[in-house]
Amino acid sequence: AQSVTQPDIHITVSEGASLELRCNYSYGATPYLFWYVQSPGQGLQLLLKYFSGDTLVQGIKGFEAEFKRSQSSFNLRKPSVHWSDAAEYFCAVEGTGGFKTIFGAGTRLFVKA
Amino acid sequence: EAGVVQSPRYKIIEKKQPVAFWCNPISGHNTLYWYRQNLGQGPELLIRYENEEAVDDSQLPKDRFSAERLKGVDSTLKIQPAELGDSAVYLCASSSRDTSGGQETQYFGPGTRLLVL
Numbered sequence: 001a002q003s004v005t006q007p008d009i010h011i012t013v014s015e016g017a018s019l020e021l022r023c024n025y026s027y028g029a030t031p032y033l034f035w036y037v038q039s040p041g042q043g044l045q046l047l048l049k050y051f052s053g054d055t056l057v058q059g060i061k062g063f064e065a066e067f068k069r070s071q072s073s074f075n076l077r078k079p080s081v082h083w084s085d086a087a088e089y090f091c092a093v094e095g096t097g098g099f100k101t102i103f104g105a106g107t108r109l110f111v112k113a
Numbered sequence: 114e115a116g117v118v119q120s121p122r123y124k125i126i127e128k129k130q131p132v133a134f135w136c137n138p139i140s141g142h143n144t145l146y147w148y149r150q151n152l153g154q155g156p157e158l159l160i161r162y163e164n165e166e167a168v169d170d171s172q173l174p175k176d177r178f179s180a181e182r183l184k185g186v187d188s189t190l191k192i193q194p195a196e197l198g199d200s201a202v203y204l205c206a207s208s209s210r211d212t213s214g215g216q217e218t219q220y221f222g223p224g225t226r227l228l229v230l
Contacts, residue, residue: 004155036221043117043204043221044156090155100169101219103155 002027004093006104013081014112021076021107023091033074034092034101035065044090050074061085086111115139117222119205125228131193134225138186138207144217145182147190148204150224156204162188195229202226 003026013019025031032051036044048059055067065076074091091104118137126132138145143164148156159178161169164185173180177196182188192199202224208217 041223043223044206045221046218049218092155100158100161103157105154 002031002093002095002102004091004102004104006089006091006107008107009105010108010110012110012112015083016080019076019078019081019085019109021089021091021109023074023076023104025072025074025091025093027072027093027095029095030069032094033065033067034094035059035063035074035076036090036092036103037061038088038090038106040087047076047089081109081111083111083113085109117205117207117220119203119222119225121225122223123226123228125230126195127230128197129194131191132195132227133192134190134203134205134227136188136190136205136222138188138205139209139220142207142209142220143185144208145188146206146208146219147180147188148206150202150204152201159190192227195227197229200227200229 005024007022034049035047037047038044047063048057048065050057050067057065063078065074067074086109088106088108090106092101094101120135124132145162147159149159150156158172160167160173160180162182165182178192180190204224205222206219208219
């Protein structure tokens, strides 16, 4: 069965510092992978997605993620965090063939001045 | 282009009362999803529609939850009667296949925050 693990419940980084949010998945084949961001009181916004091809995926707001098959990971990165990046981040996996999307529990990002 | 619209944004009810949520997906999106998001957790799929057909409702608690998508556009999700444990944010999302007929991307509405007292 599919599953997604986000090991970090919350992370605090200084503004301007780099960021990496971890995501590990369990699936029998190569799944579709997503990162979403959710600001307080808002719905989820797609940051980026991986379906196939280049394992380094560029997204909106300066985010990128790298799919590593050998590690079953899809970590999200940003070289320089802005205060407006403070939010909850969700990794999600969807099985090929249209199986339902499974979300991780989320990582809350705090940005300190 | 308007995004996914949900109403109401907030709802407070007493337990055992009924409640309904409404969703208007992005125009042209054939697939519609209802998710429930408990505090501190990620969204969990309740039901997925392809046009007016519910193609995955395995996670929908059918004893008290019901949903419909008449005419394959708007959708309503109902809970009757509501229980304390139903307090959560109910998210609606819609998607369509990209121009190459490939994978779908989901677009989420702002959600309805339900509090059952």
